[in-house]
Amino acid sequence: MSRPERFTNTARIGPVEVGDHRDRHGRTATVAACTAPRCGWSNDYASRSAAELAARTHTCTA
Secondary structure, X not given: OOOOOOOEEEEEEOOEEEEEEEOOOOOEEEEEXXXXXXXXXXXXXXXXXXXXXXXXXXXXXX
């Protein structure tokens, strides 16, 4: 059974939420995920600045 994700240092940029978590190798990774209905966009990033840039430039296509 997998353990639940624990997100820290979360921020909201428009409809996108950015947060840090530990990946399966124990390294800190940053995820950006859109919370708009029917969008479904999300991605992992190695740095916080890359995730925030993606959040600022994301446009929902749904």
